[in-house]
Amino acid sequence: MEARGSARTTVGRVRAPETIVCVDCGGTCHLLAHPETEFDPGDPVAYRCADCVDRWDLVMPDDEDDGQGAEVSGVV
Numbered sequence: 001m002e003a004r005g006s007a008r009t010t011v012g013r014v015r016a017p018e019t020i021v022c023v024d025c026g027g028t029c030h031l032l033a034h035p036e037t038e039f040d041p042g043d044p045v046a047y048r049c050a051d052c053v054d055r056w057d058l059v060m061p062d063d064e065d066d067g068q069g070a071e072v073s074g075v076v
């Protein structure tokens, strides 16, 4: 049996990029939330394209366990 979920109360929070490239028109989509907002992995993040005014919702990627200690997270 696996005890999944018990250790996931505080995962590393991530900041979304302020802009992304619109997959529709190639324009610039701007983050609708405040740039300093921190998201949990799996959270939806909304963007609005400046060119075609389309709205895009990204989902923050799950925590990346690649073994590299490049980012300090977890201990605040």
Ligand SMILES: [Zn+2]
Residues within 6 Å of the ligand: 022, 023, 024, 025, 026, 027, 028, 049, 050, 051, 052, 053, 054
């Ligand atoms: Zn667009």
